[in-house]
Amino acid sequence: MDGLHQSTAGFAEAVAGADPDARVPTCPEWPLRVLAGHIGQAHRWAAGIVRSGPSPVPDPFDADPGRPGEWPDWLHRGAEELAEAVLAAGERPVWTFFGDRPASFWLRRMLHDTTVHRADAAIATGAAFRVAPDLAADAISEWLEILADPATPTLKPALAELRGTGQTLQLRPEAGPGWLITRTPGGVRWARAADTADVTLAGPVEDLLLVFTRRLPLGRVTVTGDRALAEHWLAHTAA
Incomplete structure (x- = not known):
């Protein structure tokens, strides 16, 4: 759970003070506000799945992260909501696209999604980006697990x-x-x-x-x- 909070904090730092309408080169259809909206929206969506079961994948353009100065608190609240939902679920299996899995599936999925999008934010704003080697390695493995799933x-x-x-x-x-x-x-x-x-x-x-x-x-x-x-x-x- 610490990893999700740290990655979310790194994302918030990368977008701090940036133009919310700036285009994200690695997500060319998205301005920065949509990228930020996607992160907080995805964390809340995953938390809802852990608590209540599947729901439609939300449209990032529908997310409302508020004014740029409000983004850090909004992002941190989403990460905390997911962490709390996973902690409450314990070992109870929950829905995923690949069948029922432990709730920790969504914590790992959102951690790596946030990490890669933190790179998007850094590329868009010129912020520094570093990721711990063990986290980068697990992100590669997780992506391959997804690609290999029937x-x-x-x-x-x-x-x-x-x-x-x-x-x-x-x-x-x-x-x-x-x-x-x-x-x-x-x-x-x-x-x-x-x-x-x-x-x-x-x-x-x-x-x-x-x-x-x-x-x-x-x-x-x-x-x-x-x-x-x-x-x-x-x-x-x-x-």
Whole structure:
């Protein structure tokens, strides 16, 4: 829960004093006020799911974070609402897009969503962005868990394009185990492993996360092997 609060605080700092109408380069359809609205809205939406069950995915343009000076308090209240809901739920399974899971699923999902959008905010405002290596690594793993779930292509059919015939991609951080991804006819498979691959992306784990989530260009990391395979992957995981 501390991670969610810290990431939310980092987001609030990144947007402090910025133009709410400024466009977000990595979310080009959104001005900064919609990005901020999405974060607080998503935390409250997830809290509602934990407490009461599924509800329609809200439209970020419908969120009202208030005046920019009110954003920090509004954002912190949303994070606190989610943390309290998860704490109250304990081990009780709750609804997710992938079947019933422990309530902590939503805490982890919102933590990583907030972390990546904090990068969006930093890119838009020129603020500093750093993420702890263990948090960046878990964000990569969580994204791969989502992509590998059989339900995901039914929720977002474009992700079916990630299927393949055994092509492999590897993310190799400077420290710790990497990720080996295999594109199979049945979908994405992955493991924490170091091995040869058709294409390898190597660099600091923070950069790997931001390239993998299309917040930084592919050239930010070292690419060895079939670059077109990496480009295809990134093109077909676009939001």
